[in-house]
Amino acid sequence: MALAPRLEFRQSQQLVMTPQLQQAIKLLQLSNLELSDYVEEQLQENPLLERQTDDVDERAEAGERESPQIADETRDSADVVQDSGDFERQLEAADSDYANVWDDGGGG
Numbered sequence: 891m892a893l894a895p896r897l898e899f900r901q902s903q904q905l906v907m908t909p910q911l912q913q914a915i916k917l918l919q920l921s922n923l924e925l926s927d928y929v930e931e932q933l934q935e936n937p938l939l940e941r942q943t944d945d946v947d948e949r950a951e952a953g954e955r956e957s958p959q960i961a962d963e964t965r966d967s968a969d970v971v972q973d974s975g976d977f978e979r980q981l982e983a984a985d986s987d988y989a990n991v992w993d994d995g996g997g998g
Contacts, residue, residue, distance in 0.1 A: 920928060933939050 933941060
């Protein structure tokens with residue numbers, strides 16, 4: 891029996907349950923009320939955590955007062971093109987006759 895050097899590769903896959911993954915799984919299973927209670931409990935236990943104010947109401951109020959420039963940034967490009975009055979002209983310019991572009995494969 892001869893000794894010969896040889897090289898082997900093995901590949902495996904494992905799922906490691908890290909503490910973060912365990913916490914995520916636990917939190918995803920909670921209902922809204924349970925999640926709210928959990929957050930309150932964590933805020934009371936950990937002095938480094940702070941409650942972030944709900945920006946939804948503030949953004950809604952700011953939306954009424956925002957400048958036109960900010961309003962354009964939050965709209966998508968289709969809204970801007972349509973409001974500019976050039977929508978029909980740009981649509982017609984984008985239309986092309988694609989009937990002769992694709993070969994139907996009937997070269998027989």
